[in-house]
Amino acid sequence: MIDALTWIQKNIRAFGGNPQNVTIFGESGGGAKVLTLMDTPRAKGLFEKGIVESGATETMGETFMTSEVSRRVAELTLKNLGLDASTVEKLQTVPYADLVAAYDKALQQAGEEFKIVRPLSTEYGLMWEPVVDGSFLPEQPVRMTGSRDIPLLIGNNRTEWESFPEIMNAARSQYDNKNTWSDTEIDKKLTEKYGARKDAKKLETEMSQAWFNFARTGTPSAKGLPKWEPFTEESGAVMIFDQQPRLVHHHDEKL
Numbered sequence: 587m588i589d590a591l592t593w594i595q596k597n598i599r600a601f602g603g604n605p606q607n608v609t610i611f612g613e614s615g616g617g618a619k620v621l622t623l624m625d626t627p628r629a630k631g632l633f634e635k636g637i638v639e640s641g642a643t644e645t646m647g648e649t650f651m652t653s654e655v656s657r658r659v660a661e662l663t664l665k666n667l668g669l670d671a672s673t674v675e676k677l678q679t680v681p682y683a684d685l686v687a688a689y690d691k692a693l694q695q696a697g698e699e700f701k702i703v704r705p706l707s708t709e710y711g712l713m714w715e716p717v718v719d720g721s722f723l724p725e726q727p728v729r730m731t732g733s734r735d736i737p738l739l740i741g742n743n744r745t746e747w748e749s750f751p752e753i754m755n756a757a758r759s760q761y762d763n764k765n766t767w768s769d770t771e772i773d774k775k776l777t778e779k780y781g782a783r784k785d786a787k788k789l790e791t792e793m794s795q796a797w798f799n800f801a802r803t804g805t806p807s808a809k810g811l812p813k814w815e816p817f818t819e820e821s822g823a824v825m826i827f828d829q830q831p832r833l834v835h836h837h838d839e840k841l
Contacts, residue, residue, distance in 0.1 A: 591632035609635040609801035617641015621727040638740040656717040662692035
């Protein structure tokens, strides 16, 4: 990703872009990547603004690996493959499926050893993730002493993790009595039924325009939206996008 951002700095003018006004954005795992890039010194100067949608890390229970944990995962991966430091070159000939299986097992083993709870879970385990090595990634993202002073537009999808299998099964029963459609085909059908709704198109336009304006000017705004205040711990200002978007303050403190 840093290589891609470096390429953009060198070449974007040829496409009519401004290398001094680059915004990166991502959703879910992509949002966590934006936070990571905000925290690594190697990305300094490669972008000016970030947008994160449903990609917070610590509040979901996720913290990135330490060097100690990463080394242990590597050791366990070799052990699961019947290798050690003296035979590490044999990794070059390990079939991909075997390597992934060994690594996934090592993630589980290391999580149990270090008693690290898997994100969005109550059980021990690790996931593929960056390593806080003190150099490329100096510290965990989202810490007060970490991320550089880069304007950030951050939010979440209310139903990001809710009832997805139930929704897909209900859609199959409605649209596909042979139960042969893939999740992608089901998603397309749902989009065709509900993207077409006027209120959904209105919401799409408002939210997209807010993102565009933030990328252009650093201020999220759009026709039909209330004035968007910056979030601080004191103000708790949050824009809720709904059929009628509204700005609220400390709306979820009790929750």
